[in-house]
Structures are given as structure tokens and as C-alpha cells.
Amino acid sequence: MESFRNLIRGWFGKLLLVLFLVPFAVIGIEGYFSNGNSADVATTVNGQAISKKELDNVTQNLKNQFLQLPAINGDETLLNQNFIKENALNSLVGRTLLLQQAKKLGISLSDEQIKQMIAQQPDFQQGGKFSEALYENYLRNNGLKSQGLIDNIRQDHALKMLSTTIMGYSLVSKTDLARLANLQTEQRSIYLANINLDEYKKNINVTGQDIVDYYNKHKNSFKQVASADVDYVVLTPAQVQGNTAPVTDAELQQAYAKFVEEQKKAAKKEVHHIMITVTDTRKDSDAHKLANDVYAKLKAGMTFAAAAAQYSDDTESKANGGLISYVPGAYSQDFDAAVSGLKTGEISQPVKTQYGYHIIETNVQQVNIPSLEAKKAELTAEILKNRNANLYSDTVNNINEQVVGNDALDPVTQTVKSTQIQSVKAMNVFSHVSVLSDPAVKAKIFSDEVKQGDRNASSNIQLANGDTVWVKVRQYYPAGVQPLKNVAAQVKAKIINEKAYAAAKAKIATTLTQFKTEPAEQVVAKSGLKFQFAGEYSRMQQALRAPIQRAAFSVAAPKAGMWSVTTTDMQNELIIVAVSNVKKNGLETLSSGIVENVRQQAQGLRGEQDLDDYLQYLKSHAKIK
Template sequence: MESFRKVIKGWLGKVLLILFLTPLALVGIEGYFGGGNKADVAKTVNGQDISKKDLENLTKTYKDQYLSLAKGDETLLNQSYIEENALNTLIARSLLLQQAEKLGISLSDAQIEKMLAQQPSFQENGKFSETLYSNYLRSVGMTSQALIASLRQDHALKMLTSSVTDTALVSKFDLHQIAVLQTEQRTIHLASIKLDDYKKNINVTNQEIADYYNKHKNKFKQVASVDVDYIVVSPAQVSSAPAAVTEAELQQAYNAFVETQKKDAKRLVKHILITADGRSDAEAQKIANDVYAKIQAGTHFSEAAKQYSDDTSSKNNGGVVDAYQPGIFSKDFDQAVESLKNGQVSKPVKTQYGYHIIEVETAQVKLPSLEAEKARLTAEIQKSKSANAYTDTINRLNEMVVSTDALDSVAQELKGLRVESLNGVTLSTQHPLLSDPNVKAKLFNDDVKNGDRNASSNIQLANGDTIWVKVRNYHAAGVKPLATATAQVRAKLIEDKAFNAAQAKIQAVLNDFKTQPADQVVAKSGLKFESAGTFTRSQGLKREIERAAFSLTAPKAGMWSVATAKLPDELVVVGVSDINSKAADALNPEQLQELGNLYQRFRGQQELDDYTQYLKSHAKIK
């Protein structure tokens, strides 16, 4: 089974991996859509609007996913591609939803309600919890009806897409062919011919260089790059002896610590909710004020909650909001919770749900003494003072750099530092300092592109160091001019001519392999062949050699099939002495099933893409 997993990691596995790593599927994304304004439309699909808000939400989701792959480096992202990808996803989603509606693919309210009731996140002690469900709806700002409508669309998409992807046909012949391609073993022999001797007598004219350049300009594209000077300062280079800590500073730090401990203590949030259901807003407000007055007059909060609260999930539990989290109700509700002291009751607070009277109970906190915290607080204060001293030094150095437009002013102030330089830095350059996203944002901003060559202000690096940069030259993206590309073109033409000359010299040997036994041809050819071993596809051969080896037909007994591969400064003769296609027959049913599932999903996704493109070709999109 392990050997088969290695096979799956080959070329087919890579294709499937790329296919299945689509940033976001067409289904399961209902939560990203908020329903935009009718006038705020990005695209219209058969009369159905795609709002700009929905496009922004999905683009942000894609961007966040790509950022995680780019380790947070936004400079590596292609923003226009991400937005185009998001828009195409929304168009495809709209088309498939419209088609599902035409075909009558849908779930009933009862079916969806049953699914919700079975969700573990909405269950408590194995039963559906109205409280957990209500809290979820509040947290996402949706009504139950809106959630059901959203899930109906989501499942309609899933049912339609799965009806295509899950029914793609894979014949036994197709499966066998895939298995053969994946497991086929080829015995390979290699002979190397160095091109250096062939290059010595080759001349390339300026006209040849110009002709090749004009015909192949796309080969000479360059990404934007900069030549940059920089200087770095670390905290260790400006450190001093630990600062003294006064008793007053210790007392102040301890007081702040006590306040934080009290603030972070677990609090029990209770509320009495008076809604406007069946009554006017003014009537609801009056009832809330009356209830608040009764509590102030001596009525216990839990009794008032049981008698007056419209929140059925909490009224019989003293008004306790189970699993309270900020954002469940509103910002005003959360601010009231933060402002209340232990046992204090708020005046009525209005939210979208009605009027809330809130009470907070804070657990008692056992606080350590100042003496117990003295060592830790002293270390924290000293660390803070060192950080402040470093900041003051950086600010002073920064004023010098900005006013003089010179990085060497930093080196003159701090011994042991010097200005460093690096040419040809691009957005994808891997450098311990210049690859920092904040640095690249400075190196490649619009000001630099428009000619700004001033020294930057200080830039904080992720490791705590500080850097200043100064761009000397900016090289715009595009096609290299002929003058810049001449050396590259000349080297390319010399390489090609040398390869062709070497190929021509051994052509007779290559022809002999077609008609004569391999050992005879090798003996008289003068070429030194080495046995490279037996390989399957994607097993470590250089790409050019693998392509040549696996493009050859099966040799006859005692003979080799041969081809040539072009490597830098080298022509490689690739010989295949044996092809074993029987390894596929050794795959057990489990391995064949795994391969069949992969190929079936691949085919299914292809058919879904074709189906979506068909719908798109018959749609009115504007």
C-alpha cells in the first residue's frame, strides 16, 4: 500500500491535488453573502444580481486563504486575479442555483429543521437546545427563516453538483490505462556529452541576436526589481544596564495588575428582555422602565426575569444568558456589561431584539500580594524601560536619516554598523531582512515607481529589529530591452548551436540504435553510457530526461529506444532498454479502488466545469 501511495504522489496525484485545492468550492459558502444593495451590483446573471458586497466578501475570503499560503506576505498576491476568481465563482454559483430551481431540486422546511436539530453544536445532553440555537442566530445576525432559506440554497447546490460529480463514469479500460501509466517501470541508460568544446568555435552575429530577440520577446520578460541600500539596528546594539525601579513604579504596576485581574474575572451575565412583539416600541420601553423601577424598589432580579422577560430560554433560570460572548446581542449590550460592577443592574438597553435590563455577577478573585509579585513586576518594568530607551534611540536616528537622506548617519552613531547593498531585489526574493512584507511594501510602492529615491523612515521588522532602506534604482516590469538582453540571447544561441552540432555528430549513432543491438552500438559509439536504474514517472529524474525517456516506444529484445535531452551545457543521450507495464497487474483491489476514486473525482470535476461552462454560454451576463 505504501508503494501505491508513492505512485499517487506522481504526476496524476499532482494534477488531482491542484484540482482539489480550489480556494473555495461552489457550495458551502452561503455564509459569505450578505445580500447587497440593488443599486450596488457587480454582475447580473440572467437577471439575478451579484452584489459588490458579496464579491468583496468572497474576494476577502480568497485573499485570506492565499495569505495563509504566502505566510501573510500580501506583496506576493495578485489582487486582480483573486477578484476575478471570486467573481467567476459567484457567477457559476448563480447559474447552478438557477438550474437547481428549474429542476426542482430542494429540501423542505421540515427536512432542514430536522438537519438543524441533529447538529451537535445545537445539542445539549443529546437533545436540541433552543438556547444554543438562539445564541447562534444572534451571533450571525440572522433569523431562523433566513438561515433555513440559506441552507436550502446551499443543499440545492450540493445536490446538483454531486449529481454531476458523483456519477462520472470511469471504465475498466480507463482505469487500467491510468494504472499502467502510473506504475510503468522503465530501465534507463544515460550518456553525457559536454558542450563546452562545441562552443569554442561558434560565432553569433548581431543580426542573429536581433532576429532571435524580436521573434522571442516573451522569453525576455522581467519582473519589477530594485537596487537597494539598507542598514539594520537591533535592540542588543543599543542596550544598556538594567534601569533602576522605584517603589512608586512597583506600586503603580501592581495596581494595574490588580485591576486587570478583577476585569478578567469570570462574570455571569443575566438579562430581562422586553420585546416589541405584539406591542409598540414605546410600550416595550415603558414596560422595561417599570420593571427596572421594581428591581430598584426591591424586587429580586430572578423574580422579575421569571415574571416579565420575553426570553423563554433564560427567564426561568434567573435571566442567565448561557455561554454569553460579546457580539451575541449588540455593541450597546456589551458596553453595558463592561460598565456594570458586581451585582449592579443597568437601566434598559435597546438592541434589535428589544429592551434589556442587565445584571452582572463577578466571581471573587484571590489576588497575590505585592511582595509575591515583586520580582516579576520588576522584570517587566525593566523590560519596558529598555524598550522605551530603544524606541527613543530609534526615533533620534530616524530624525537624522530623514533630515540628511543618508543611511550612513546611523553607522556613524552606532559602532559596528555599516550600510549594506543588494541589487535585483524582486517581490519574490528570499532575504532574511528585505523579504519582510513591510520592507517590500516600501521598496515597491507607487512613490518608488514614480522616481522617489529618498531614504525611508524606520521600519519595524518582525524580529524586533529596525531597518532603513534607500532605493538606488527601480527596474520596471516588462520586456527587457535588446541592449539588456543581448548577453542572454548570445548565450542562448551559442548553447543551441552547440547542442545542434553535438546532435549532428552523434546522429549516425542514434540511427544505429534503431536497427542494431544495443551492445554493438554502445561498443563502437565511443559514448560512455551509465545505467541510471529503473524508474516510474515522477520518481526523481530531471524533467527533460524523464520527458525523453517516457516518450519512447518499447524497444525490441536486445535493443534500446533512444532520444536526446537538452540540459545546461550538456546533451544527454537517453536510452530505454526495457519497459515493464505489468506492475499495474499487481495492484490489489483496495489500491485500484483508491485510484478509481481519485480518477472518478477528477472526471466528475471536469464534467461539472463543462456543465457550468455550458450554462454560462447560454446565460445573459452583464
């Protein structure tokens, strides 16, 4: 993926990024280079294999996108793994079907067309002409092969052409525009009246059989996410104090020697090379001979920079003394071995790679290492810090053996008196409970082992802030419908509320009926209900509570002088929702900019539906195994 990240920084990367990001799939670049084999197949589409590696890559990309959402905040325990994998597989199947269809329709660019497009790019030109050396350097630096890149551009171009053709030419009528404009911009004048349900609840009797019948009829209303009753104890480094004995000279000398060694290792190594390539006009033997001749000139006194400028075929580095941005693995193992084995200022004999022959020079930048005296205070503090860290680590390890051995959290509190065991009931993956919200801790609490009955005390779990926690699941409640005994009180409350709501609604039934045939002012006057004007709202506004907004936009537009009325249940209240007026903004009343925005939205929605319909059609006629 690093090569892909580097690739997308330039003009060509922007082109590829557009081609990669089709509307229905997120594909990692690794997927384009995976060949797959019969022993590693996730599924086949009309005989064409989708490898498990491809599926894993797409699944991981989708997972990474979800993890970046604020609601998830990197917590993998909140993800529905099966849902993500299913969507990844669907996207790969859809992509494969579209590519197969594009091939049938002859949607393709030839090698020559793609090569011509590449040749016209300024980044690959020198003196106004295409430079093969610049192009080869680009491919090499990004870990790509020319034909592989051409094939992928052809494939992604075909995919984009087919999908954008389907989506871009969806027909949107003026009626469609008018309907969408009305939905988005109409304003409804809303009045509200409320009836408290407490009086209606007083004389409601609920039997045991009522509770059983309601529960059996509405079981899906009593589903629960997985939860657990958990005991836990936290140990912090501050609770374990180390040895404060004076730091000895021997400790300082040892720490200083380690510091010096680290500074030398961290010194930046510059890598220069002279590259002699094999071309149509230069055979391998000729390239090898030229490389040896250049090496001889270097040994005879010619400077590396002068030799690079005169002989190197690496046009990007030759003007800079052969300096390259060296990344291990970019050339070959032999190249890496030569770099590792060279001392500063040394020059290697010619090293062969797939790109030709390289003569390599390395230079390690000198570093100014402060004296022991200058570092004494810092090293002393570091030694004391390490003492505490070692003591903390030893304490954690000793406690951990006792916790695991005794299957209890008590050893923590017995060893470190300032700690205490805490308990939480019915914690689920969405709960925010102190250290238990840490992803590593939640992963333990809701692990497969716990689901299968493991109730043992955990081994120590290291938190990101350096603290340590041990947990013990006392009781685990699996996801699913809660048993009646756990929700009986909740069921009873629902029955009482529904009966009270029905009784209140029955009492005002006549009034609700009158709103259908009589002027609103007349009905309100004789109803005794106190309506208040809530304001004018569109569907896009979020000021109203959701049940009220749904109710207000569920009724038809009223006739002049009339109200369209409905009711909704809101926390021990029956709310009467009345719409007195609906102001529709026809297309002719909207600015051209708004109309165009609505048109684009309508076409986008229709285009997505058309593409989905097309994919469903292809799937219905495909052999997917």
C-alpha cells in the same frame, strides 16, 4: 465570521460546511447575507448582481488560503493579487450560474422540508420533542435569523445537488481505466549516455548580429521579475542603551498604581440574565409586565438564581443561575449599556431587545493583588525596560526626521556608530536577504510609489522582532523582458550551447537512426557510446532529473531487442536517453483496491471536466456584464 466559526463546531455546522465547500468556490458566510445594491455591483449575471462586498469576501478568503501555503508563509508581497481576484470573480459567476440553472430545473427543498430536518436534530429537542426555545437560542448565539438560515440551506442544497449530480455520474469506460492505470503504473527500463559539449564549443564563433537575431526571436526567454538595488541600515534596541539611574520610590508607586488598576480592569465579569420572550401566546405588554413583576420579586429578596430557574425562557442558562457567555453586540446596544453600567451584584430594570425583555445581573470576580513589596523587583525591572524602550523610540524618531529630511541613510550611522549601511543588488520579491525579506520591508521596496519613480529614503519600518530598518531604493528594474545589453552574455552562452548541442547530436545522428532499425546491443557495440543502466522508473517517481524523465516518457515503447532513444540538453551535456523495455500493468494484474482507486481518480478527473464544460456552456449563453 466569528458566528460562522462557532456555528461549524456542532452537527449543524458540519452540514453547512459540506454545503459551503463546493469544488469550485470558497465563499465566506458574509457573502450569503449581503444584499448588494446597484451602486456597489462588481458584475451582473443574467441580470442578477454580484456585489463588490461578495467579491471582496471571496477574494480575501482565497488570499488567506494562499498565505497559509509554506512557499508563501504569510508574505502577501508574493501573491498575484489580480490572479486571485479574477479567480474569485470566476467562482462567484460560476456559482450564480449554477444556482440559476438549479432554479430552472426545480432543484429545491421547501421551507417545510428544511424545518422538518431541523426539528429532527437532537440538539433542538427537549424531552424528545422539538424545542423552539433551543432553536431560537441557537440562532441568537450565532447571529442568525431563521428564514435567512432556511434560505441559505435551500440554496446550498440546490448547488450541491446539481454539482454532485454532474460530477457523480460521469461515465468512465474500461479503456479509460486501462489508459490511466498504464500511465500511473507502467515501469520503464532506462539507460543513459552523456557527451560533454566543451570540445564542440571551442571553435564556435558568435557574431553581434547572431546575438541580436537570437534575442529578438526568443525575447520571452529573457523575462525578469521586478527587482531593485537597495541600500539599507538596521538599528536594534541593544544598540541604544538607556538610563541606568536607580529607580525612585515615586516611580515605583506610580508603576504599582498602574498595575493595580490593570488587575481590577482585567477581573472577569460574569453576566447573568433572566429572559422573558414575546411569543404567540404572550404579547409584548404581557412580557413587559411579567419582567417588571420578576424585577419586583428580586428587589424584595428573591435570589437571582431562583428567579432565573422559575421565570427565564433561556433554557440554556436558567439552570445555571442565568449565566451566559456574554459577547458585546450579541443582544443590543441597550443590553451592552446595562452590563457596562452595573456594579458587581447590581440588578438592572428590564431591558428590551429583539429577543424580549432581560433582567441583568453582573458579578466581578475578586482578584488577589500582591503587595508593592512583593512586586518591587518585577516593577523595578519593568521601569528600567520602559526607560530603554522610551529612549529607543525617541532615538528612532529623531533619526527618522533626519533621514527623511536629508533623503539619506547616513544620519543613522552618524547617530549610532555601531550601525552600518549595507547594499543589495537585484533583489526581487523571492529573495531571502536578511531583514529585507520582512513582508513590511518588501512592501515598501516594491510599492507603487517606487514603481512610479520614488527613490527617496524610507521612513522607519518597524520589524516584528523590535528592530528598525530604513531602506533607500537606488535602482528599480520593472518586470518584463530584460534589455539586450543586460543579457548579451547570456544570449551568447545560449547560442554557443545550442550550436554545440546541435553539432554533437549531428555527430551521433547515424547512431540514433540505427536504433530505429537495428537491435540495441548491435548499435551500442559499434557506436562507442557508454550507456549505463539508470534503473526502472514510473511516472510517479521523482528520482530522475526532470528533463531526463520527460525525455524517457516521451518515446514510444520499444520492440523486443530494440531501444527507443531520444536526447536532452543538460548543463553542458547532451544526454542520450534510451528506453529498453516498458512493463505495462494491465487492469487484470492490479488488485481490486488499486483498480477502484484508479476508477475513482478517473471519474473524479472526468467529473471535474464535465462540470467545467457545463459551466462554460452556461457562460456562453449568459449575459455577464
